[in-house]
Amino acid sequence: MADNIxxxxxxxxxxxxxxxxxxxxxxxxxxxxxxxxxIKQAAIRAIERGKVAKYSLAPGLLELREVITQxxxxxxxxxxxxxxxxVTAGSIEAITATMLTILSPGDEVLxxxxxxxxxxxxxxxxxxxxxxxxxxxxxxxxxxxxxLEKRITPKTKALLFCNPNNPTxxxxxxxxxxxxxxxxxxxxxxxxxxxxxxDFIFDGFDEGSTFGNRKVEPSRSGLYSLAEMRGIRxxxxxxxxxxxxxxxxxxxxxxxxxxxxxxxxxxxxxxxLVTCAPVVSQYAALGALEMAEKDLAGYHRIYKARRDLIxxxxxxxxxxxxxxxxxxxxxxxxxxxxxxxxxxxxISNSKDFAIELLEKAHVATVPGNAFGPxxxxxxxxxxxxxxxxxNEAFDRLEKYFKVFL
Amino acid sequence: MKPFxxxxxxxxxxxxxxxxxWRFRPFVIAVAGSTNKTPVKDYSLKFLREKYGxxxxxxxxxxxxxxxxxxxxxxxxxxxxxxFWKWLEVLVQAxxxxxxxxxxxxxxxxxxxxxxxxxxxxxxxxxxPDWAVVTNIEGSYSDAESNLxxxxxxxxxxxxxxxxxxxxxxxxxxxxxxxxxKNTKAEVVGYGFSxxxxxxxxxxxxxxxxxxxxxxxxxxxxxxxxxxYGRHNVYAWVIAKIVKESL
Numbered sequence: 331m332a333d334n335i336x337x338x339x340x341x342x343x344x345x346x347x348x349x350x351x352x353x354x355x356x357x358x359x360x361x362x363x364x365x366x367x368x369i370k371q372a373a374i375r376a377i378e379r380g381k382v383a384k385y386s387l388a389p390g391l392l393e394l395r396e397v398i399t400q401x402x403x404x405x406x407x408x409x410x411x412x413x414x415x416x417v418t419a420g421s422i423e424a425i426t427a428t429m430l431t432i433l434s435p436g437d438e439v440l441x442x443x444x445x446x447x448x449x450x451x452x453x454x455x456x457x458x459x460x461x462x463x464x465x466x467x468x469x470x471x472x473x474x475x476x477x478l479e480k481r482i483t484p485k486t487k488a489l490l491f492c493n494p495n496n497p498t499x500x501x502x503x504x505x506x507x508x509x510x511x512x513x514x515x516x517x518x519x520x521x522x523x524x525x526x527x528x529d530f531i532f533d534g535f536d537e538g539s540t541f542g543n544r545k546v547e548p549s550r551s552g553l554y555s556l557a558e559m560r561g562i563r564x565x566x567x568x569x570x571x572x573x574x575x576x577x578x579x580x581x582x583x584x585x586x587x588x589x590x591x592x593x594x595x596x597x598x599x600x601x602x603l604v605t606c607a608p609v610v611s612q613y614a615a616l617g618a619l620e621m622a623e624k625d626l627a628g629y630h631r632i633y634k635a636r637r638d639l640i641x642x643x644x645x646x647x648x649x650x651x652x653x654x655x656x657x658x659x660x661x662x663x664x665x666x667x668x669x670x671x672x673x674x675x676x677i678s679n680s681k682d683f684a685i686e687l688l689e690k691a692h693v694a695t696v697p698g699n700a701f702g703p704x705x706x707x708x709x710x711x712x713x714x715x716x717x718x719x720x721n722e723a724f725d726r727l728e729k730y731f732k733v734f735l
Numbered sequence: 736m737k738p739f740x741x742x743x744x745x746x747x748x749x750x751x752x753x754x755x756x757w758r759f760r761p762f763v764i765a766v767a768g769s770t771n772k773t774p775v776k777d778y779s780l781k782f783l784r785e786k787y788g789x790x791x792x793x794x795x796x797x798x799x800x801x802x803x804x805x806x807x808x809x810x811x812x813x814x815x816x817x818x819f820w821k822w823l824e825v826l827v828q829a830x831x832x833x834x835x836x837x838x839x840x841x842x843x844x845x846x847x848x849x850x851x852x853x854x855x856x857x858x859x860x861x862x863x864p865d866w867a868v869v870t871n872i873e874g875s876y877s878d879a880e881s882n883l884x885x886x887x888x889x890x891x892x893x894x895x896x897x898x899x900x901x902x903x904x905x906x907x908x909x910x911x912x913x914x915x916x917k918n919t920k921a922e923v924v925g926y927g928f929s930x931x932x933x934x935x936x937x938x939x940x941x942x943x944x945x946x947x948x949x950x951x952x953x954x955x956x957x958x959x960x961x962x963x964y965g966r967h968n969v970y971a972w973v974i975a976k977i978v979k980e981s982l
Contacts, residue, residue, distance in 0.1 A: 561943060621816075
């Protein structure tokens, strides 16, 4: 099985970049900030009080799970903290544990194309087969429900998607999500909704909708989530990670929430994989939810400014790239113009292009085909990095692409 | 925050809290336990505000319930976080409120957060609850005995502190909580699924929309539907209901 699982292309680019001195990396989706002081202090206090040396309960500290559900309630998502929330070692553990629980060998899992690179190996580890569902690039990388339905077979067991989407920064609308939910009910499959970027909505997005004569109020968080839909809670796994929102990638802490019957099954797999999430990180996560609201708001302002900066800089490279302004997350996914590729005879795909940028311009990006076939001829750039890095990277790119003018 | 500065803030916040409580003498309902304090407080505030009006009832904003959080909750002030100057401002405001404010709620529903031995005694040095609710005594660690006895001792301190005309609402489904009945002069009101509970829950069902159950108190039985999941929310609703009906 290990033969068909290789190192993530994102990490591969980071590895290549690390071998070249002076590279500016816009590759890996890592925030440029350190973890907020309040969170670090919460972890330090827990260490000093002798609270982190032992295993926690497998689903996590009671007080953390309780605060998680209180925060979810503020977003109109209702779960029982005692039986429906599992704190995991990062969101990828939540995804892998769920896949290992629900899949039998050969089961198919629908994934949007393009989407986060690590979904495919997580599915394969569980013996599943990823099936790409192309997103509609012309419609801001939205779901094409007809394309989705075409790919559903008797072996389809789940849809795994990221909302807002990585790498496109797309927010899927309420109507699209309802259509997806209807498909799941009709064809009896699970939905895993990975909402790691839910706190980075740049322009108040969800405006509500109408069902018949009834007006549906906008979602409280600005992002409508399928976790707000009670009718599918028995087939929905909601996933959130602290990594991006609270600059905690190294702490490896996330959680999933789902109906108690499914949660009970996933808990068994989670126990086998990690016993429990790191307890010190659980206390840090508790600190994040209780005390880091202002940090979160601060990051949001900064990322929005960086989003605007990277778009301005991309506008100056209009002869090289065309792009769609991301609504959310901290990625932009520009398309490489055909005229440029025609002028680069040695470049046959986005991987070659990204390696060319790395080796010649000393700027690391991620090739679009790493995110699925529809990502070909695109690259992903992360604006989680500092403004200084973004400006330096684009100064280098402008210099490199001058010859193609 | 430096330990000396923290002690300094703690001392003054406690002093001003005692002054304001002495001046206005509100009816205090304390909510303690391992978990479920916030849902109990939230439901209680909702029900009591329906009965007495929003201005007359107040609870901890967020979950301010520790040695610094609780006085902030009572004085209704925000945290100074890690800023020295903000804390000085908080202390000035605390002093002004304690000495000169003319309005204060008549009823307080206060979560008491206890993390280690001695915490309850410290909090009770500030507030003297008339009534108390104990939600549960549960652990977060995989070894079953992990500090639960210590936590039970803290809850005993609360039970013992209540006056004879006071009332304590105990979760009769939790053995450790139930046993607190032996440690109080106050009237004991047991709630839960147990047969001998005064406020009894039965026939609990989970539906797509939430939960339904039957609630029986003082000879009256009624069907209830709540839009939330999990037993803890059922307990929280029941506690709030009996507190409202008893007050």
